[in-house]
Amino acid sequence: MSTAFKTAPPFSHRTVAASAADAIRRKIFDGELKDGEPLRQDLLAAEFGISRTPIREALVQLEAEGLIRIEPHKGAVVREASVADIEEIFELRHLLEPVLLERSAPSLAAADFDHIEAILDEYSAELRNHNVKRWGELNTLFHTALYAKAERPQIRAIVDKLLTASDRYTRLQLLHTDGLKRAEKEHAEIVTLCRKRKFAAAADVLRSHILVVKASLLDFVARRG
Amino acid sequence: MSTAFKTAPPFSHRTVAASAADAIRRKIFDGELKDGEPLRQDLLAAEFGISRTPIREALVQLEAEGLIRIEPHKGAVVREASVADIEEIFELRHLLEPVLLERSAPSLAAADFDHIEAILDEYSAELRNHNVKRWGELNTLFHTALYAKAERPQIRAIVDKLLTASDRYTRLQLLHTDGLKRAEKEHAEIVTLCRKRKFAAAADVLRSHILVVKASLLDFVARRG
DNA sequence: CGATTGAATATTGTATAAAATCGACGACCT
DNA sequence: AGGTCGTCGATTTTATACAATATTCAATCG
Incomplete structure (x- = not known):
């Protein structure tokens, strides 16, 4: 299954981290990742075929957007809305x-x-x-x-x-x-x-x-x- | 020169990256970093005595807050307000x-x-x-x-x-x-x-x-x- | 002389390895 | 039995090493 940033040309003026954020965001919107579901850095990195470093940056970005919640040393979960x-x-x-x-x-x-x-x-x-x-x-x-x-x-x-x-x-x-x-x-x-x-x-x-x-x-x- | 997160006890339930974001934010507010001034990851890491990885996370965070602007492969600069x-x-x-x-x-x-x-x-x-x-x-x-x-x-x-x-x-x-x-x-x-x-x-x-x-x-x- | 190209260098971006932290399970004590 | 402490495995967090990209500046050409 190809992801958006893998099919993008190598000249794409975006970082891998930014594209990873897009991919994860899409997964959340599409319901592929449900509320409260943990986002494990290992799995995401493996799924996208990249390392964990840009995944981490993507997660920080998504937390700022209010889509996920990160607790130190515990990990990130999809933020459930009340x-x-x-x-x-x-x-x-x-x-x-x-x-x-x-x-x-x-x-x-x-x-x-x-x-x-x-x-x-x-x-x-x-x-x-x-x-x-x-x-x-x-x-x-x-x-x-x-x-x-x-x-x-x-x-x-x-x-x-x-x-x-x-x-x-x-x-x-x-x-x-x-x-x-x-x-x-x-x-x-x-x-x-x-x-x-x-x-x-x-x-x-x-x-x-x-x-x-x-x-x-x-x-x-x-x-x- | 001690920074806030260095003097914090080792039990602090915050990550180094989060504390670095605080320190950089303060530097911006205090005018120590002026508008348009580039934020070099090397220097910040050396100044705080940590590696570049948490610095990068802090920068992503600060960009989301609108305080700085990051351009791929060019770096981060303090965002000047018009x-x-x-x-x-x-x-x-x-x-x-x-x-x-x-x-x-x-x-x-x-x-x-x-x-x-x-x-x-x-x-x-x-x-x-x-x-x-x-x-x-x-x-x-x-x-x-x-x-x-x-x-x-x-x-x-x-x-x-x-x-x-x-x-x-x-x-x-x-x-x-x-x-x-x-x-x-x-x-x-x-x-x-x-x-x-x-x-x-x-x-x-x-x-x-x-x-x-x-x-x-x-x-x-x-x-x- | 000005514009342009290309190597040298500086800086960022990513991958991988090491360290720190948390949660759970079980031994041990009361 | 109930509670506490310590160890282990899983996971995150940070450090370091490597790769990719941009910038600089000198050499070259028109």
Whole structure:
């Protein structure tokens, strides 16, 4: 099984450690590594055919991203998220994403909106296919495309982390279909309002959209918990 | 010259790498390592009397914190903050800190307020001594003490990073005295309002306080730039 | 004289080996 | 029986050795 960084050309201007971080991150998002599961340096190094040194660097990186937890001399485990964590993630999104939208949307060109709507079209298609994994990716793509012109790199970095974290739960099929349909409508509404340059209104819809998704997620967790 | 982690007892439940990160972080905050200055692994390892491996981990950690920048095969440099970066830091503080205050303040006990006011007293004393370094520490302490009961660990983590980043500039003597005096008054006002359980009003003062500090900082930068 | 190429050197990135730490199991004492 | 201490194996952490990459600077060519 070839991994991403093995197939990359030798001219790749990235370190092995960075690629290893990508590979491990993907394994976590794909559920290949479940919550609480220990990440043994030996095994990861052997699996990727590299030594433990870059693995260690990758783990430090992933801990900073909040994906894993490292305890000295005990090792790294995939960080399980509590209900409180999920609530906080969406609280942050609720605070930050509208800011990005209002900064970015006025600078988006017609071509940008076309691109965004193409994402939404594929989203709708995948919705019918129940392809949750791809849906999550598209959802993240949609949000980041909206914020592309915000010129707030630090806020962007935080929001990107939050989006991937959210994605982790949605990929676990934590959302039910009516929630997804509602999201579909709200996404379209946001784009429409932005095209009409009603940015404040779009931000309002975004705010309530995030609250709805949050409620939907927490409702699902409550049902099964 | 002994470093923090060398004097620590051998039972310290921290890794050498983590302590090295602390030491390097301190060097940056204290201005011992200036903006744009390269961090050579060799020298740091020799200085701390350890090998390069834990130094590398510390650097990865510090990059994740946004303090340095690492380019493959070129090395790490202290990240210089642009005016835009400073603006964004304060924009984030303006967004997030009032949320923490409103969450935390209702849970603060009388003893907590006493503690906070003790910090402010020392702050005032140091203000007369023009001890900028200690002032910065106390300022950060004041804010974090206010948010102690917020129970929002992720937001706290972000704000803590923002506060230390802000501290870096204030330590560089970037604030003039009248700004500091004004901050002194606003801090006291926030505490007073919280004691009276007027939390929303306190949050408003905090918001304008952050904006004032931001303006003061940018004004100073503009003057010298 | 300026631009360019290529070896020498400095520095980072990775692999491997050594040291330190933790958890568990079992012997021993009370 | 219950609890404590010490040893062993597994694992992480650090050190050292080696490889890859970038930078410097002098020699060469136009």
